[in-house]
Amino acid sequence: MGMTRNIVGEHRELGDENRYTTLNLGPTHPATHGIFQNVLTMDGEVIVRSEPTIGYIHRAFEKLAERRPYAQITPITDRLNYCSAPINNMGWHMTVEKLLGVEIPKRVQYLRVIIMELARISDHLICNSVLGVDTGALTGFVYLFQFRELIYEIYEEICGARLTTNIGRIGGFERDFSPTAWAKIDKFMKEYPVALKEFEKLLKRNRIFMERTIGVGAISAERALSYSFSGPNLRATGVDYDVRVMEPYSSYEDFDFEIPVGKNGDTYDRFLVRQEEMWQSLSIIRQAIEKLPEGPYHADVPEFYLPPKEQVYNNMEALIYHFKIVMGETDIPKGEVYHCVEGGNGELGFYLISDGGRTPFRLHFRRPCFIYYQAYPEMIQGSNISDAILTMSSLNVIAGELDA
């Protein structure tokens, strides 16, 4: 004879620890676009707690930098936010130039602005189109991706590299933009606005997209500031903090542009802010091309800027400077510098202490991703797992910048 068993009663007696499911999201999960681990405590479909583990691609950049001459640190900065490596490179060059007190020619500053704004566009277009992919719209992603390819071709034409660019030098550029580079920039400026408009039409008022993103992963301005948010994620909450305007560098004060801000700090607002920033970036590039002054493509700092090779072989001074730079014989001032730029994800800062040696005594990177990713558990608490994926996408967490 079978025994009857009251399974409903049994279920009720289970403690909290049995009611929740533990779910490992990551470290390598196709939906998280990078190496992030989150141990989620789930109540059915709802996230109760989340415990992020980071550091999977930690490469000890701050330690490495203490044993690299200044020029050799530029490739390290490439690998922070690798979606917009040129901004990191320029930020580093400007930090060293600030330490050395180098006057940079206007033309170099404008060329830098063009490159940095192209990098911002490539950063934002990846973030926004991938957000589309995560909501089920692959088309926009594959359509816009060809323009990132075009941006990479422009980098390639200027510096020879594509993803980790190592673009420019301390003091300027290694060469002027070639006619091919200008032709590619023109092509981009002509074709990209059309494609961006189409992409925008695809998603901006799309009912599915709006329902998936509005109110998802929201954070208030107050909490965002307490978490030291910066960049588009902070601006989506309604705070108009942009380094380009607050502390203009590289002649940003010469250009006329707006800082788009959101209101609710949710995934949809972050999408809109990035979208509008791309339009603003296009306008800045257009203005920079129009106003581009003539002049040299590097500053006159023979002690830090390598002379052209033909001069090294034929000119005594050039040979001496070449030797001094390569052997690290140039004098570097002592001091503490903080310089920041508006990176793809916010305030990217370089805190550099020089004790007069060839390498930094200490270099600290203020990495916006590292700082705002800690708010992620708070932002996804109580939401569904599918919304958590969207929140992470729209925060544009880049593993390289997160883990240094």
Added chain:
Amino acid sequence: MESAEQSETLTLLTERFGDSILSTDVHYGILSLSVKQAAIVDIIHFLYDHPQLRYQYLTTLCGIHYPELSQIAVMYQLHSLENNKRIRLKIWLPEDKPETPTITNLFAGANWMERETYDFFGVVFTGHPDLRRILNVEDMTIFPMRKEYPLEDQTREDKKDEMFGRLPHQHLRTS
């Protein structure tokens, strides 16, 4: 030289914390103070709450090891978004027992920054809600950003201090 606003900030701070300020300087436009460890939390609260100053944004926080002084410094950089002014505060902790109270109750974002400083320099932030290693593995026993841990293979001649323009272990204090 400090600007008018910076001297005003300095006057307000000296009035209140005169005994705790060890040195002041302006480094490339940023007012930088060395202060006594015991006063750091009060100073940060003062800068945060003062109606004129309103340093309510924590830009960054990091450790610096000065082996010549056997000290570890912790640098706090605050930003007043309303006045668009930055300030840098540095405290000095003994190398063998670096300890200072947390500021996580004022800035939520200080949580991971302090964990990173603990992870790399061994600075203990008392009262921190979850002071664990963050980027390194849990079972690491050293604090790798301290200067006694060399990066490269010690048999390499080309990575010695002389090659980088400084005498061995002659790290100079810069502020």
